[in-house]
Amino acid sequence: MKPYRSLLFVPGHKRSWIDKALASEADAIIIDLEDSVPEADKALARANARDALSVHTGDKGVLIRPNALDTVHFGADIAETTHANLTGFLLPKLFSRDDVVRFDALVTAAEIAHGISRGTVELIPSLETAASISKVDEILAGPRVGGVMAAAAKDADVSREVGFSWTAEGTETLYLRSKVVLAARAAGLRSIVLGLWQEVSNLEGLRRFAAANHGLGYTGQVLIHPTHAPVANESYGLSPAMRDYYQGLVEAFDDGQSRGHGAVSYRGDHIDLAHANHARQALAFAGSN
Numbered sequence: 001m002k003p004y005r006s007l008l009f010v011p012g013h014k015r016s017w018i019d020k021a022l023a024s025e026a027d028a029i030i031i032d033l034e035d036s037v038p039e040a041d042k043a044l045a046r047a048n049a050r051d052a053l054s055v056h057t058g059d060k061g062v063l064i065r066p067n068a069l070d071t072v073h074f075g076a077d078i079a080e081t082t083h084a085n086l087t088g089f090l091l092p093k094l095f096s097r098d099d100v101v102r103f104d105a106l107v108t109a110a111e112i113a114h115g116i117s118r119g120t121v122e123l124i125p126s127l128e129t130a131a132s133i134s135k136v137d138e139i140l141a142g143p144r145v146g147g148v149m150a151a152a153a154k155d156a157d158v159s160r161e162v163g164f165s166w167t168a169e170g171t172e173t174l175y176l177r178s179k180v181v182l183a184a185r186a187a188g189l190r191s192i193v194l195g196l197w198q199e200v201s202n203l204e205g206l207r208r209f210a211a212a213n214h215g216l217g218y219t220g221q222v223l224i225h226p227t228h229a230p231v232a233n234e235s236y237g238l239s240p241a242m243r244d245y246y247q248g249l250v251e252a253f254d255d256g257q258s259r260g261h262g263a264v265s266y267r268g269d270h271i272d273l274a275h276a277n278h279a280r281q282a283l284a285f286a287g288s289n
Contacts, residue, residue: 001088001122001146001191003219003285004028004061006232009196011036012045012064018052025229028061030222033077034068034092042073046080053083061087063124068093069102078103082110088122088146093157095131100142107144122146124191128157133176140187147191149222150180154198168205170212181217190285195222203231210235219285238286246279 008026010017012033021029031052037045049064056062066077066089078089091103103123111118123144127133128151140148151158152173154166164172177194184192194213197206206228210221214236221232238246249266253276256264263272 001061001124003147003191004193005220005236006223006229007061007063007193007220008223008226008229009036009065012049013037013041015048015051018048021226022052022056022060022062024226025233026060026223026226027220027229027233028063028087030063030065030090031081032065033073033081034065042067043076046077049081050083053081053085056085063088063090065090065092065126066103069099074103075106078106079110079113082107082114082116082121084114084116084120086121088124088144090124090126090149092126093129094125094127094139095129096135097138097142100125100139100145104143119144124149126195127151127180128161130161133158133162133179136180136183137186140183140189145187145189147189147193148180148184149193149195150177150218151195152177153196168209170209177213177216177218185217191220192218193220193222194218196224197221197228198224200225200227203227206231207235238282243283243286246283249279250276250283 004027006026007028007030008021008024009030009032010021012031018031031049033042033045033049053062062085064081064086067073089103089107091100094100100123107121108118111120124147125132125139125145126149127136132139152170159166166172170177181192197209199205210232213221220236223229223232249271252264252266253271263270
C-alpha cells in the first residue's frame with residue numbers, strides 16, 4: 001500500500017458521510033463497520049460500503065475496518081465488502097499472526113466469489129492490544145500485509161490494554177510507537193500510520209503531534225474529522241523547501257558521480273550515496289500522494 005498521509009474514519013451506516021469523506025482532502029478514507037456503528041446498523045453499514053465502492057472512481061484510497069474475530073459480524077463484513085476498488089481491510093483487535101491468517105483466508109474466499117484476482121485486497125493490521133504490539137514482527141510477516149497502524153489514542157483500547165496515561169507529548173507511548181516503526185521498516189512496509197488525535201478543534205496540537213510522529217518515522221495518520229486532513233497532509237508530506245532541497249541533493253550527487261566522485265559537498269553538507277538514496281525515497285513517497 002502506498003503511504004497515505006491522511007486516512008479519514010467515517011461510520012459506515014452514514015451513507016452521506018461516506019460521500020463527504022470521499023470529497024474531503026484526505027488521501028484515503030476508512031469506512032468503519034466496527035466500533036462507530038450501532039449493532040442494529042451493521043448490515044446497513046456493509047451495504048453502504050459496498051455501494052460506495054461500486055461507484056468509486058479516482059485514486060483516493062478506500063479501506064474498510066471490519067468487526068473483530070470475536071464478533072458474529074466479521075465473516076459477513078469480509079464476504080460482502082471485498083471489492084476490486086477496495087484498497088484493504090484495517091484489521092482490529094489482533095492478538096497474533098494467526099488472526100491475520102484467518103482474515104487472509106476469508107478475503108481469498110471473497111475474492112474468488114466476486115471474481116477478483118487473488119491478492120488484490122491488502123491487510124493493514126491495527127495494533128491496539130498489548131499482545132499485538134509485543135508480537136508486531138510476526139504479525140507484519142503475515143500474508144497480504146501492506147501497511148500497519150499503531151494505535152496511540154487517548155483512553156482507547158490500547159491505553160486500557162497497556163495501562164498508560166495518555167499525554168500529548170507521548171512519552172508514555174514512545175517505546176510502543178518506535179517499536180512499530182522499526183518492525184515495519186524491517187518488514188519492508190512503506191505505509192506506517194498512527195491513530196489518532198481526538199481533540200477536534202485543537203489543530204495546533206494536532207500539528208505538533210503529527211510533526212513529532214513524522215519525525216519518528218510515521219508516514220501518515222488516521223483522522224476523525226475532515227478539518228484534520230490538510231494539517232496531516234502538510235505535516236507528513238514534503239514542504240516545497242524540502243522538496244527543492246532533496247531534488248538539488250540528488251542532482252548534485254548524480255553530477256559528482258558522473259565526474260568520478262563518490263561524495264560531494266551540497267549546501268555545506270557532505271553527501272554520499274546513502275544521502276542520495278534517502279532523498280530519492282523521500283521524493284518517491286511524496287510523489288505518490
